[in-house]
Amino acid sequence: PIGCASDGVLDINTGIESVGFVTRGFSATVLNLLLIALIIARKQEKASEVEEQHYLAELQRLVAAIPEVIVRTSRFIDRHSETLRSGERFVATGYGALVGVAKEFETKFTETVRVPSSGFELEAYMHGPYLEANARHVMLFIEDTPDARTRALRDYLAPSIGRAFTLTLGDEEDAQTLALN
Template structure:
């Protein structure tokens, strides 16, 4: 039986294969200017992580909505000319229903991004993009999350190229940057393993976990929240840096373990100031940074990576730590719980 850790260890090879098989003219996205993405759970978090790359690379505006609420209360902007339905399993009931409803009133091109090209969602869209990572059988998605982020970035590259905002030279350069980032995943896993061994006792004793990020890594923070909640099964939240400073910090106490993400950005100073202030009030402040440093409680990745693609690497430590902390707390992640949940609540077909 494959485990969550097995899939984490497959991420580098999987993402390298996705880049190698990339075709810039696959699927017609010419003239796309306003894109609506429908996704929930980890798929939603992946969209948040890829949004800034897409908008910075292509002349397109990206709106991300959780389909259930949008289905019942939302109103589609008449400027929307592409709907992307993201569902790794392809069985998300709310996403399928939202696509069906939104395309009843007017013709809008629809694309499904899924790992199962024969899943129910493929029957309600115009075109299907295979995540090209196989079927992930473990419910706590890791490889599929990273594959979703990368495929969305590559879709942004397609939009940019087909709308003639970038030329083949820039496409080649962008692919080289993505490939360089992906080639360092195993190194990130190795360094995270060392960090885990150094901090294992304190992390395993944690009872409240919070992560604070900014920019494209707000998506990483939200995926931290999802993954820790699913696996460690203790109160866990991910916040945007400034949002945390507008109220949630008042909850901070000696039971809290805080994680800060830092990459090459001027906002590092504000993040560092918050960490310094809170360090005397909480159990621990940990930092995951792309820079080279020897500060305590810091996972120093010592890598150069553009901020817009940094979520591809910065999510890896939290996937790994979620698994290890859960195992450290004696949680058997191979033992299924709430087996009848989807059947009774009908959240998936």
């Protein structure tokens, strides 16, 4: 295996997956890469000890929030289960760092739900792929803060698609928005 030929191996500490598809690796890899970046930043004196402690506290705060995020997300999914079960095509859009989240959605959703799913950078989606949107599509607009472009596209497409949901780290929540502030 490649691990034997490598100079080093990063154990992401998730153990062996007990399901037929990989589910824990993405978050664990991101967390490990953030911790490695922090170690390097300290070693190269790009981050002070105070900054290091601040970032570690933020990561601990985020990890501590995960159980509540799971509860809130499960409730949102339960409320919209009929729409989600009947969707024939799922599309997620994101911008900036959220492009990776949209692409991970594409992989994991296709892998687990087994229906066509895509993840796009917001601007890229607006330059062509949006033309395929129709009443069988369920869309997920991912944002870290309220974003005028994301919401304009969502509102523009809403009459033409099956359902438009927003996932945000902001505070604004409505029936179609999951706010994970």
